[in-house]
Amino acid sequence: MKRIIFMLMIFLAPGGVFSSQLQEDRKSPGEKDRIFSEITTAATKVTTLKSDFVQERHLGMLEDVLISKGRFYYKKQDRLRWELTNPVSSGFAVNGKQAKRWDGKSGRTETFEVYQVPFIKLFTDQVFAWATADFKQLQKEYQITVLGDAPADLKLVPIRSQEKKYLAYFRIVFTADASHVNAVEVHETGGDFTRIRFFNAIINTPLPDTLFD
Amino acid sequence: MTCLLIFSNINLREDIRSLLPDDQSEAALDFRLLQQAPFTRKVIINLSCAQETGSSELLGTVDRLAQAMGPPFFENVVTGPSGPDIWEFFSWLMDQQPNLATAQDRKKILHELTAASVQGKLEEMYSRLLSPEGSALKGLFRADPLMLRRMGLEKVQFMNIIPKMRLEDNHFISTDKKNALIIADTSVKITDTHQARQLLGHFQQLVGAVVPRDIDVSLISGHRYTLANTDAIKRDVVIIIACSSFAMLVIFMLFLRTWGGLFVYLVPVSVMCIAAAGVSLIYETVSVVTIGFGAVLLGISVDFALHVYFAIKHSSSNPAGAIAEVSRPVLFCGMTTLGAFGVLLFSSLPSQRQLAIFSLIGIAASMILSLITLPHLTPCKKDANVFAKSAGGKRFKLASKWIVGAWLTILVICVWQGSRLKFDGDLRSINLVPQEIRAAENKLRQTWGNFRGNAVIFAEGSDLQSALETNERLFDYLSPKIPAGKMVSLAPILPSLRTQRLNRNRWDEFWSEKKELARRLLVQEGKVFGFSVGAFEPFFESLSEPSPPITAENLRKSGLGEIIDALIVRADDRVKVLTLVPDLPEVAALMDRRAKNLSGVRFVSQSRFSQIISRAISEDFTKFIAKASVVVCLFLGLLFRNIKKALLALVPVISGLLMMFGVMGGLGIGFNLFNVVAAILIIGLGVDYGILVVCRISEGSNHATEKAVLVSGLTTLAGFGALVMARHPALHSIGVTVILGIGAAIPAALFVIPALYQRKP
Numbered sequence: 001m002k003r004i005i006f007m008l009m010i011f012l013a014p015g016g017v018f019s020s021q022l023q024e025d026r027k028s029p030g031e032k033d034r035i036f037s038e039i040t041t042a043a044t045k046v047t048t049l050k051s052d053f054v055q056e057r058h059l060g061m062l063e064d065v066l067i068s069k070g071r072f073y074y075k076k077q078d079r080l081r082w083e084l085t086n087p088v089s090s091g092f093a094v095n096g097k098q099a100k101r102w103d104g105k106s107g108r109t110e111t112f113e114v115y116q117v118p119f120i121k122l123f124t125d126q127v128f129a130w131a132t133a134d135f136k137q138l139q140k141e142y143q144i145t146v147l148g149d150a151p152a153d154l155k156l157v158p159i160r161s162q163e164k165k166y167l168a169y170f171r172i173v174f175t176a177d178a179s180h181v182n183a184v185e186v187h188e189t190g191g192d193f194t195r196i197r198f199f200n201a202i203i204n205t206p207l208p209d210t211l212f213d
Numbered sequence: 214m215t216c217l218l219i220f221s222n223i224n225l226r227e228d229i230r231s232l233l234p235d236d237q238s239e240a241a242l243d244f245r246l247l248q249q250a251p252f253t254r255k256v257i258i259n260l261s262c263a264q265e266t267g268s269s270e271l272l273g274t275v276d277r278l279a280q281a282m283g284p285p286f287f288e289n290v291v292t293g294p295s296g297p298d299i300w301e302f303f304s305w306l307m308d309q310q311p312n313l314a315t316a317q318d319r320k321k322i323l324h325e326l327t328a329a330s331v332q333g334k335l336e337e338m339y340s341r342l343l344s345p346e347g348s349a350l351k352g353l354f355r356a357d358p359l360m361l362r363r364m365g366l367e368k369v370q371f372m373n374i375i376p377k378m379r380l381e382d383n384h385f386i387s388t389d390k391k392n393a394l395i396i397a398d399t400s401v402k403i404t405d406t407h408q409a410r411q412l413l414g415h416f417q418q419l420v421g422a423v424v425p426r427d428i429d430v431s432l433i434s435g436h437r438y439t440l441a442n443t444d445a446i447k448r449d450v451v452i453i454i455a456c457s458s459f460a461m462l463v464i465f466m467l468f469l470r471t472w473g474g475l476f477v478y479l480v481p482v483s484v485m486c487i488a489a490a491g492v493s494l495i496y497e498t499v500s501v502v503t504i505g506f507g508a509v510l511l512g513i514s515v516d517f518a519l520h521v522y523f524a525i526k527h528s529s530s531n532p533a534g535a536i537a538e539v540s541r542p543v544l545f546c547g548m549t550t551l552g553a554f555g556v557l558l559f560s561s562l563p564s565q566r567q568l569a570i571f572s573l574i575g576i577a578a579s580m581i582l583s584l585i586t587l588p589h590l591t592p593c594k595k596d597a598n599v600f601a602k603s604a605g606g607k608r609f610k611l612a613s614k615w616i617v618g619a620w621l622t623i624l625v626i627c628v629w630q631g632s633r634l635k636f637d638g639d640l641r642s643i644n645l646v647p648q649e650i651r652a653a654e655n656k657l658r659q660t661w662g663n664f665r666g667n668a669v670i671f672a673e674g675s676d677l678q679s680a681l682e683t684n685e686r687l688f689d690y691l692s693p694k695i696p697a698g699k700m701v702s703l704a705p706i707l708p709s710l711r712t713q714r715l716n717r718n719r720w721d722e723f724w725s726e727k728k729e730l731a732r733r734l735l736v737q738e739g740k741v742f743g744f745s746v747g748a749f750e751p752f753f754e755s756l757s758e759p760s761p762p763i764t765a766e767n768l769r770k771s772g773l774g775e776i777i778d779a780l781i782v783r784a785d786d787r788v789k790v791l792t793l794v795p796d797l798p799e800v801a802a803l804m805d806r807r808a809k810n811l812s813g814v815r816f817v818s819q820s821r822f823s824q825i826i827s828r829a830i831s832e833d834f835t836k837f838i839a840k841a842s843v844v845v846c847l848f849l850g851l852l853f854r855n856i857k858k859a860l861l862a863l864v865p866v867i868s869g870l871l872m873m874f875g876v877m878g879g880l881g882i883g884f885n886l887f888n889v890v891a892a893i894l895i896i897g898l899g900v901d902y903g904i905l906v907v908c909r910i911s912e913g914s915n916h917a918t919e920k921a922v923l924v925s926g927l928t929t930l931a932g933f934g935a936l937v938m939a940r941h942p943a944l945h946s947i948g949v950t951v952i953l954g955i956g957a958a959i960p961a962a963l964f965v966i967p968a969l970y971q972r973k974p
Contacts (some may be wrong), residue, residue, distance in 0.1 A: 057342065061351065061354075061745055062744060062745060082345060084344070088340050088341070088343060090336060090344065091344075102536045103340070113390075116379070188348065192351070194348060
């Protein structure tokens with residue numbers, strides 16, 4: 001479970017939604033390879049990303065869906081910023097091995113090394129790993145089903161028993177040209193799930209280093 | 214030749230234990246306990262990289278090196294905590310709240326069971342649910358909405374055994390991330406020099422094969438100290454014996470210049486072999502310090518041979534008559550020296566007892582060889598009846614006032630300075646610590662904190678539970694006085710089963726009363742943030758779940774195995790639970806204040822141990838001086854039956870001892886274990902000189918006594934002079950102090966006794 005929440009927002013693209021139903025994998029191995037190859041090729045061209053997002057958290061412990069909004073920034077190789085703007089102002093930024101997190105309400109800011117906070121370390125490891133879209137490695141960890149190719153729609157089911165305890169599957173939908181992730185869904189074994197939709201994404205726009213400090 | 218053969222096959226040992234009391238004294242007990250402190254017997258390896266190397270390369274190297282380290286030299290190689298990941302540990306910790314929560318914890322929970330406090334916690338929870346870590350933390354929030362886990366985390370703070378340690382990828386890493394640590398066990402005994410050499414050689418090979426050049430590796434263990442000290446002492450022994458033998462040969466050639474003198478020289482060499490062989494027949498292993506002391510024995514044993522030699526050589530009578538005349542003072546000299554060394558037989562220090570045996574055998578052999586064998590090998594020179602007259606009264610008569618005045622002045626200064634003399638019980642000061650080991654120790658301390666220098670408090674019991682109960686009492690006493698980060702204790706995380714049962718019962722009572730209040734507050738305040746009514750049901754369910762007691766085995770499974778093994782020691786059918794605290798006088802004072810009320814608890818530290826040893830040296834020395842004085846005075850009384858002569862014979866001893874105390878006190882040189890031996894030696898030799906000179910003056914015998922005293926004194930100084938060249942602090946220390954003592958005893962015998970004798974006819 002810990003790993004899956006970090007696979008949410010890697011390749012971002014404007015627009016797009018999940019189809020209402022999951023479809024069976026009808027793709028031949030050759031077609032799957034082609035789709036993976038297109039995604040990998042697109043990923044290598046991304047040096048920076050900037051996107052708004054809306055996160056819906058469907059949790060049994062909450063009466064209502066927990067909706068939050070924010071912005072995500074990524075800069076190759078090892079910088080990212082995850083910033084919530086509503087309903088609370090908080091977030092964290094990672095620059096290599098250094099990290100900072102803040103809480104808008106209390107005004108508290110904390111700098112630390114990534115390894116000191118396991119959740120953030122796992123998050124960043126996953127984000128940076130997905131930035132290369134290494135499907136050979138991903139297929140060792142997940143059984144990947146192609147639900148659709150226009151846009152590319154992948155369902156990933158964990159193979160390792162450790163992850164299977166928490167994670168049922170997750171789903172990533174790309175844009176039509178496979179250059180960005182449009183949305184991510186994370187389904188937990190207990191029935192809770194999280195959906196993140198990305199929009200207003202801009203690729204390869206200059207991002208100041210100060211965003212990540 | 215037989216003795217030489219045995220001597221060459223002696224099993225030498227360099228073991229600090231031989232220098233310490235082996236009885237039931239406080240020092241002996243503390244030393245044994247210090248051996249049980251964490252890390253004392255561990256091999257600690259620090260890997261250090263330059264800034265640019267990066268922690269990933271460093272940790273990769275740590276893994277490769279740790280993997281390469283295996284039997285027969287290394288066991289239980291640890292690079293980080295073992296067991297489940299940190300989240301599973303926290304989950305386990307939360308399940309243990311009923312067993313761990315103290316009255317103070319329950320009070321704190323009650324204090325926080327208010328609407329405002331619960332709202333604050335729920336708001337924090339809500340905020341964190343929005344973040345990426347929210348999904349992972351969800352279960353934790355449901356099971357622990359009141360954040361009781363923080364109390365558990367406070368208890369875990371007492372388990373941080375290495376102060377400046379951080380964890381990265383489950384490795385021990387320093388805060389600057391430039392250093393990583395490997396801790397290993399080894400079956401190689403610290404005192405086994407042969408195996409220790411193999412261990413260190415093997416380790417160097419591993420480092421050469423596995424570690425890149427830009428990563429520096431240092432190994433800290435007792436084996437390095439043992440090897441450094443053994444090598445230094447062995448080197449010193451060769452140098453000392455070679456130099457002292459050469460110096461004595463030069464003295465003989467200057468003063469004797471005859472072939473017969475070579476036989477005199479053979480006496481101490483033979484004595485050395487006989488004494489060493491004799492000791493090796495009694496003891497399985499012989500301390501290298503004992504053999505190093507052979508130089509001293511060379512110096513003593515040659516005295517008798519010299520007196521016999523000069524008596525025969527310069528005697529006006531036939532050789533048999535000369536022997537008859539000289540045998541009395543020589544025998545008495547030998548007996549007083551035997552008496553002085555005999556005192557050491559009753560020492561609580563094994564090394565001193567061995568030294569006593571070595572010396573007694575050597576001195577006895579020296580007397581036998583000098584009085585029985587040597588006369589057959591020494592030519593008689595009938596026309597040499599000269600020295601006694603030339604060395605006689607007039608010169609001393611003229612200078613007697615000045616001599617006595619100068620002597621008294623020096624003694625007064627020495628008494629004044631001697632009052633500053635301090636007893637030094639720090640064993641480290643008599644141990645050779647090479648620069649590279651010192652630097653490695655300093656670096657380890659700076660990087661990781663002084664985790665090897667903590668004081669240790671032992672809470673002892675007949676079984677684990679009684680030891681844990683004592684440990685709890687200790688913790689209750691110390692915890693309000695020592696901050697959490699400064700004390701390592703098992704008490705907060707492993708209370709005794711009795712305490713756990715009490716805690717559980719009170720926990721159940723507490724929640725049976727407060728459960729509904731908590732539920733009401735969580736539901737009421739939870740609504741504000743949209744939490745469902747059953748959101749925290751796992752928490753309420755857990756309150757009624759049974760909580761099995763915590764055992765040492767549970768803790769091992771939870772990843773705390775290394776700490777448990779370090780802090781629980783089983784030996785001699787007893788169990789000791791260790792608490793680590795800073796080795797500071799204030800902490801020692803805290804323990805002293807409550808020593809009576811904390812039965813089964815013992816505070817042990819390097820500083821305290823040094824103080825105990827200092828006190829033991831001081832007490833031992835006083836006893837030795839008293840006993841040796843009694844023995845010496847007894848023999849002097851028997852010999853002279855005249856109080857004036859007996860007192861005069863003591864002049865060299867008093868002069869030697871006061872000079873030694875005065876110079877050492879004035880220069881701030883501490884008086885250590887080895888100086889005690891040296892002092893006894895000064896007594897033995899000084900009295901010899903006194904007896905011979907008083908006999909010569911009072912009885913008017915003409916055996917070139919002054920020349921014999923001078924030559925034997927110079928020979929002794931040559932022997933001790935060689936000890937000064939030793940690199941090992943212990944041997945060096947003997948050399949320095951005895952040179953002072955004997956250096957003063959010789960002129961006192963040759964000039965002060967005659968001067969005083971003339972003044973008081």
